[in-house]
Amino acid sequence: MIGYFKTVFLSTWAFIEGLWITLRYLFKPAVTVQYPTEKLVPYDAFRGALLFDPATCIACSLCAKACPSACIALASQTHPETKKRVPKPEWYTLDLGKCNFCGLCQEACPTKPKSVWHSLDYEYSFSSRDEMVRCWKPGFPLAGRVWDPRRKEFRDLESHIPVREVEARK
Amino acid sequence: MQSEELIVTEGGLEMDTMFVNMGPQHPSTHGVLRLGLTLAGEVITKAFPDIGYLHRGTEKLMETRSYHQCVVLTDRWDYCSAMTNNLAFCLSAERLFGTQVPPRAQALRVVMCELNRIASHLILLGTYGIDIGALTPFLYTFREREMILDLYEKCCGARLTYNYIRLGGVAADIDSGWVAKCREFLEFFKPRLDEYDTLLSFNPIFLARTKDIGIISKETAVAWGLSGPNLRGSGVSYDVRKSEPYCGYEQYDFEVPLGASGSCWDRYFCRVQEMRQSVRIVEQALAELPTGELMAKGVPKIPKPPAGEAYAHVEAPRGDLGIFLVSDGGAAPYRLHVRAPCFINLAILQEILVGKKVADVIAVLGSFDIVLGEVDR
Amino acid sequence: MRAEPAASAPGGEASPRPVKAPLPTPVLNRKSGGRLLTDTRFWPTEVWKSPWSLPRYRAGAMWLAGIVLGIAAAGFAVGELAVWAEKLLALLGRTSLPPAVAAWVWVLIKLTCVIGVIVVNGLWAVWWERKISAHIQSRFGPMYAGGFHGWAQTILDSIKLLLKEDVTPAAADQPMHLLAPIMAIAPCVMAFAPVLFGDELAAAKLDVGVLYIFAFASISVIGIVMAGWASGNKYSLLGGLRAAAQIVSYELPRGFSVVPVIMFAGSLDLAVIDQAQAGYWLGFVPRWFVFYPVVGQLAFIFFLIASVAETNRTPFDIPEAESELVAGFHTEFSGIKWAMFFLMEYGYVLLSSFLLAVFFLGGGAAPLPFLDFIPSWIWMVSKAMLMMFVFLWFRWTFPRMRVDQLMDFNWKILLPWSFANIGFAGVLVYLHRSGWGPG
Numbered sequence: 010m011i012g013y014f015k016t017v018f019l020s021t022w023a024f025i026e027g028l029w030i031t032l033r034y035l036f037k038p039a040v041t042v043q044y045p046t047e048k049l050v051p052y053d054a055f056r057g058a059l060l061f062d063p064a065t066c067i068a069c070s071l072c073a074k075a076c077p078s079a080c081i082a083l084a085s086q087t088h089p090e091t092k093k094r095v096p097k098p099e100w101y102t103l104d105l106g107k108c109n110f111c112g113l114c115q116e117a118c119p120t121k122p123k124s125v126w127h128s129l130d131y132e133y134s135f136s137s138r139d140e141m142v143r144c145w146k147p148g149f150p151l152a153g154r155v156w157d158p159r160r161k162e163f164r165d166l167e168s169h170i171p172v173r174e175v176e177a178r179k
Numbered sequence: 180m181q182s183e184e185l186i187v188t189e190g191g192l193e194m195d196t197m198f199v200n201m202g203p204q205h206p207s208t209h210g211v212l213r214l215g216l217t218l219a220g221e222v223i224t225k226a227f228p229d230i231g232y233l234h235r236g237t238e239k240l241m242e243t244r245s246y247h248q249c250v251v252l253t254d255r256w257d258y259c260s261a262m263t264n265n266l267a268f269c270l271s272a273e274r275l276f277g278t279q280v281p282p283r284a285q286a287l288r289v290v291m292c293e294l295n296r297i298a299s300h301l302i303l304l305g306t307y308g309i310d311i312g313a314l315t316p317f318l319y320t321f322r323e324r325e326m327i328l329d330l331y332e333k334c335c336g337a338r339l340t341y342n343y344i345r346l347g348g349v350a351a352d353i354d355s356g357w358v359a360k361c362r363e364f365l366e367f368f369k370p371r372l373d374e375y376d377t378l379l380s381f382n383p384i385f386l387a388r389t390k391d392i393g394i395i396s397k398e399t400a401v402a403w404g405l406s407g408p409n410l411r412g413s414g415v416s417y418d419v420r421k422s423e424p425y426c427g428y429e430q431y432d433f434e435v436p437l438g439a440s441g442s443c444w445d446r447y448f449c450r451v452q453e454m455r456q457s458v459r460i461v462e463q464a465l466a467e468l469p470t471g472e473l474m475a476k477g478v479p480k481i482p483k484p485p486a487g488e489a490y491a492h493v494e495a496p497r498g499d500l501g502i503f504l505v506s507d508g509g510a511a512p513y514r515l516h517v518r519a520p521c522f523i524n525l526a527i528l529q530e531i532l533v534g535k536k537v538a539d540v541i542a543v544l545g546s547f548d549i550v551l552g553e554v555d556r
Numbered sequence: 557m558r559a560e561p562a563a564s565a566p567g568g569e570a571s572p573r574p575v576k577a578p579l580p581t582p583v584l585n586r587k588s589g590g591r592l593l594t595d596t597r598f599w600p601t602e603v604w605k606s607p608w609s610l611p612r613y614r615a616g617a618m619w620l621a622g623i624v625l626g627i628a629a630a631g632f633a634v635g636e637l638a639v640w641a642e643k644l645l646a647l648l649g650r651t652s653l654p655p656a657v658a659a660w661v662w663v664l665i666k667l668t669c670v671i672g673v674i675v676v677n678g679l680w681a682v683w684w685e686r687k688i689s690a691h692i693q694s695r696f697g698p699m700y701a702g703g704f705h706g707w708a709q710t711i712l713d714s715i716k717l718l719l720k721e722d723v724t725p726a727a728a729d730q731p732m733h734l735l736a737p738i739m740a741i742a743p744c745v746m747a748f749a750p751v752l753f754g755d756e757l758a759a760a761k762l763d764v765g766v767l768y769i770f771a772f773a774s775i776s777v778i779g780i781v782m783a784g785w786a787s788g789n790k791y792s793l794l795g796g797l798r799a800a801a802q803i804v805s806y807e808l809p810r811g812f813s814v815v816p817v818i819m820f821a822g823s824l825d826l827a828v829i830d831q832a833q834a835g836y837w838l839g840f841v842p843r844w845f846v847f848y849p850v851v852g853q854l855a856f857i858f859f860l861i862a863s864v865a866e867t868n869r870t871p872f873d874i875p876e877a878e879s880e881l882v883a884g885f886h887t888e889f890s891g892i893k894w895a896m897f898f899l900m901e902y903g904y905v906l907l908s909s910f911l912l913a914v915f916f917l918g919g920g921a922a923p924l925p926f927l928d929f930i931p932s933w934i935w936m937v938s939k940a941m942l943m944m945f946v947f948l949w950f951r952w953t954f955p956r957m958r959v960d961q962l963m964d965f966n967w968k969i970l971l972p973w974s975f976a977n978i979g980f981a982g983v984l985v986y987l988h989r990s991g992w993g994p995g
Binding site for chain 1: 592598599600603604607610612613688690691692693694695696699949950952953954
């Protein structure tokens, strides 16, 4: 009989303790970040969408070899007269649909500064597979362009027009 | 295997059984597991787990990739604890190459893997709470997990698929700011564990749902090859960190929590206790962090190991994760085999589910903490 | 392995990245703006350090205080609703309508009001549940629709539900599938007839109000079983059957736990029960039934537990246990049919809250004598909302019981003790009649 009441009392006490915890949290401020109106800036080391700089690239294709999922393709320029390979990229494509975000290409890149690197950009979305493949040619904007199969030409990324420079989170 | 047959109950009552597909799209099968259940009323007479919905063939894919690239793919097995996957592969490959890992890298590996154990067990706590019907602890555990992921992001740049532990060392160093943040997290985390205990572990309803359910005896657990907290919940003291220490685990002072009876609650509570031990290990490792190099000298860009084979296993959050590597001297592994703890833990379901109620299926399945990415690979 | 040797000195302050590219680092380069957070302010350790220093937190507290004071002031300005209702009835009697027609118009007005209460309660309760659950879980909940804390979220949701395609599965029993939500919601509306929304403020004055409410509230289970059966889905069937067993079982302790209240008040009429709790002991302790020693508290707890079980809410939500039966009996319902089940669920939560307020918390009586100037309907509604909060609080704290444990709990603990409680109540009433105890 005493055991019965003890069980009832202890169970009730355990319930009340649980209720007390949830009640305490009810009056604590929420910890979530309100994403579209508040945006967390990633840390410096963050591996976001890959970016490419045709100006520094030497077309060594080490990045393409380092990539585990073969998402990088490039072609080097040839000299117009001698038809010899020039250490400049003619075109460079990154398939973000295949990308593993592992950072191996960035580590393999021998140039200083890196000509392919992970930016802090985590806001990328695609509505078709063509948009996943970003292409850079000399003279293209920093964010690259995508091939539009319908119009048979390159077009700018729709959602990535302004590029804002932000200090990484410390 | 679908069967709806007439069975005769003990009282001589004739009864139709009902075949119920639990999964692959069911909120509490934790991914794409399909359970075929034959029910008599609400009692299960037959159960079989059906897997393969997440098969990506990573073992085969690795046979065409260099050793550095393989590490990237290991992240995708057990995506809740990618660090230990990296570690298991790297230990195995290092054994093949004969590489000596510098002490700082060893300590960092321990810190990261133990943080990852906490993060992984936090997922179990949250989802197990949801399985049992308490939705709030899930948000609490993910709040804490978020802090760990933030630490990871600060150090290695990724939040889920880290690619941090590399052949011969680790990819990035931590600074004093990181250490301070990590200590802040650990101090914050310790009292939270007591809150989980109040909300879940010692809640009378939770106890009633899990305490005497899904009991696995020591012998059965060993016979079915269980490992990790599932084995230790049955009272078998086997932990790779203790039995075959790697990465200098022998230097750290920690205990291996054991369960008493092998019930769902014991398996669950083993994990809660393990988180306490992990906190201890991380504190010790941070206190005496050696200085020095992060990477072993002389790991080439395209490593080609001597022909041979190597096996290394680690104590992953879900059990004994082993990697068997065969090399023919080429740049890619000739064959790679994963001893995936989730896959082996899953097999016992068909035995212990029989005779349970539908509500218990969830409790039992949840307590095994399977990740289908690792089961199917 | 790495292009460069580790540039950072071990243990040093250097960045973990080997070489920082001097190129611009584009980040968050959407057109849509947003405030950029460049610190770890979202870490709970930072957020909870000093909540009052957060402008957001201060503003929330101000809003809450403002809303409470505003409601009290509005109530004071409006006055007793029952008086307004009587004036309206008198106005209706003065019109040239024949008395029979006027009576019907009056009934229609009252019916509209009750249905309005149920529908508005559906909108309000869902929003409130979302906000309460969110804040319990350190989240915000809906924040965008409507501006202030997503107040319009459920209104928009209901529009969405109205516009949604009504899917009937091929395996479903078509007429039953259509009939089930109606069967579930209709008794809910009818059960609201004698519910007191303030002193004397009820759609129908019934001598047997308590019996009437319990009778109608238990009819809804037929709709639930029909829904489970008609869906043509094994999970739904299991859910429906569980609901039947559970609701029918918990009717008993729920009814018996009210018997002490009926004994104290001496009537089945809700208005009489309400009036019986007016006044104060020693001038400040309200004479509510929940303050009757032992019996009151036990009856209150039993009725609360049984009500939670009746309304299929955690920890007794096995009929719709989402982790086991996906959503139980309403898995196969969509659009407005599904909304009917939700209106029913929240309608019953409201009903139980009002009943708890009337039976145990003194109905429209003020908790302290000097607060009498606030009209009774404000007190009634705020007590009901407090009880509704308790329902939500339980739901977001406790795990779910198993079917057999649920039945065990009912038949082995709740029912015997509610019987015993009737005995205790008898002793109390006897002592009172013999002149013991205060008042």
